[in-house]
Amino acid sequence: MTDKSGCLKWEESDRIGIIKISMPPKNLLPSPEFAEIGVVREWISQKHIRGIVLTGEGRHFSAGADLSYFNFTNSKDCISEFNAGKELLDYFEKLEKPVVASIDGVCLGGGLELALACHMRYCSERAVFGFPEINHGIIPGLCGAERLAKVVGRSHALEILLTGSTFNSQKALKLGLVNGIVDASSSIKPVMEIINRIVDFGEKPVSYCIRAVNNSNTKDFAYVSLEESKMFGDLVIGQYGGFS
């Protein structure tokens, strides 16, 4: 099994898979397809892996896309590349193992899009966030605008996207963009503690929690409500229904 795909490196720490964005010094993403989804799936779907921490190697999470890449002559050419990147992000979002981002340094543009696809985000005090695309006359290309709006609400998302300016960890916390500020300066230790505590609760309850919350973003309350009840019942049977 390879431990590198595109700009992502894979490491294992017991039950936790650590994905590091690795393109020193600022972890610029070389293309919208920044890793091969088949390889990433292979890493993550190993039975013993119960949770994922996504982080940047070195001082920063990721400063975003490498703009020197964008020299398409035909906009149709780039669609399949963007689709590949989006597929990877969708995979993280829907995964029923927790994916938690540990963010230090800059988290901009495509880097922030990657972080937004994670289930939860924690950052260091000194982390810096933003969507600078508009400064270059473009927009985020991996559903960043959509995910940002869902997380921080329409008006804050528009402010961030339209001003193209950066903001700090305090603002990120206030907006709900990050779950908490931790001592993540050059260390994933705080996030490892959080994710290990979660994974301790057991595979099924954790995956059902994720599914219940992922399902909730819908207008079909009745269907989702019944799905929650089925998962609840299944867990009760698993916990208490055995012969003792």
Added chain:
Amino acid sequence: MTDKEGVYLEVKDRVGCIILNAPPDNRMTRHFFSNLEKVLEKVVRLDIGALVFYSSGRHFSAGADVEGIKQRFLEPYLNGSGFEKALEQSIVKDCALFSAIEALPFPVIGALSGLCVGSGLELALACNIRICSKDCLMGSPEINWGLITGCNGSLRLERILGKSRALEFIITGEMVNSTKASEMGLINTVVDNKNLIPRAIKLAQLFAEKERAEANYLIKKALAF
């Protein structure tokens, strides 16, 4: 058994109060749910303009107990009832009861004190507005027992907190105090312990004026309650 045991109803002017009275911590047992259902059947026949839920004691509710869940769901299932049928007669019924509370044609206010956790929190979330006392503690600790929210807590928390904070809330099973809950939007207002019930009733009286009845109903409909 007096008629004030478990859950009982008091009506004054146009305000209904559902009082949780199962000391010490208002556990949501089988009796509790069936009492709540009976009280609700009375409520829908009343001409009131607002409803308040509060506890007669220190805690709003410490949630369901595992024994209750075993009795209501697990027993029938293990006795051959079939998974979906056992669910329908227990868990799904409870969810429907909470949804019915949420959708009443007038504002429903939860006045929360002390522990408000698990299905106790889910009842509070089914209320349209929540005020709490300073000492209130909220949480979804089900995962400590290897379970998840059983009364649509995941849905209602997601609506209020958004996906990431709802996930964190449920998957860590940790408690939040009144200050944090208010910051997160779980609570509309935090008040002193002794002012909790008077404040809730005052708010309800404001809503309950007869002239406001139709507007209140339409506002709730517009907000998809």
